[in-house]
Every structure is written in structure tokens, then in C-alpha cells.
Amino acid sequence: xxxxxxxxxxxxxxxxxxxxxxxxxxxxxxxxxxxxxxxxxxxxxxxxxxxxxxxxxxxxxxxxxxxxxxxxxxxxx
Numbered sequence: 141x142x143x144x145x146x147x148x149x150x151x152x153x154x155x156x157x158x159x160x161x162x163x164x165x166x167x168x169x170x171x172x173x174x175x176x177x178x179x180x181x182x183x184x185x186x187x188x189x190x191x192x193x194x195x196x197x198x199x200x201x202x203x204x205x206x207x208x209x210x211x212x213x214x215x216x217x
Contacts, residue, residue: 141154142154142165143165144165144166144167144168144171145164145165145166145171145175146164146166146167146171146172146174146175147167147171149167150167151167153167154166154167157172157176159176164176173186173188174186178191178198179198180198180199180200180201180204181197181198181199181204181208182199182200182204182205182207182208183200183204185200187199187200192205192213192214192215194210194213197210199213201215202214202215
């Protein structure tokens with residue numbers, strides 16, 4: 141059985157994700173998110189939605205971006 145690249149669990153319903161040319165195997169979406177999702181540069185939470193980005197730095201929301209001194213971003217247009 142395939143083994144999860146995050147937790148090491150062997151699971152018959154594992155799946156693979158290819159991102160930027162690298163393929164990883166996971167036993168759950170939680171493990172995939174833990175390994176692949178970017179973290180907010182302000183609060184550190186994993187960004188599972190769209191988040192916001194400025195100059196290659198990711199934030200979970202405009203509030204966190206503003207706390208880091210980044211202005212002019214919008215959650216919605």
C-alpha cells in the first residue's frame with residue numbers, strides 16, 4: 141500500500157498530488173494541506189482558500205497583510 145509522505149501512514153485509499161513538477165502521496169486532505177499549503181506570513185495559519193499575495197508573500201486575509209504593513213489589497217473587488 142502507498143505510504144503518506146506527511147505522516148507515514150499506509151492507506152489503501154491514498155492519492156497523489158503533483159505540484160510544480162513534484163508528486164507526493166497522501167492519505168488525507170489534512171496531510172496534503174499540511175505539506176503543500178502556504179502559511180500566512182503574519183499569523184502562520186495554513187492558507188486553504190485563495191488568500192492574498194503581495195510580492196511573493198502570502199497572507200490568509202487582508203487584515204493580516206495590513207498588520208504586516210501591506211496596504212492596497214482587497215479580499216473582494
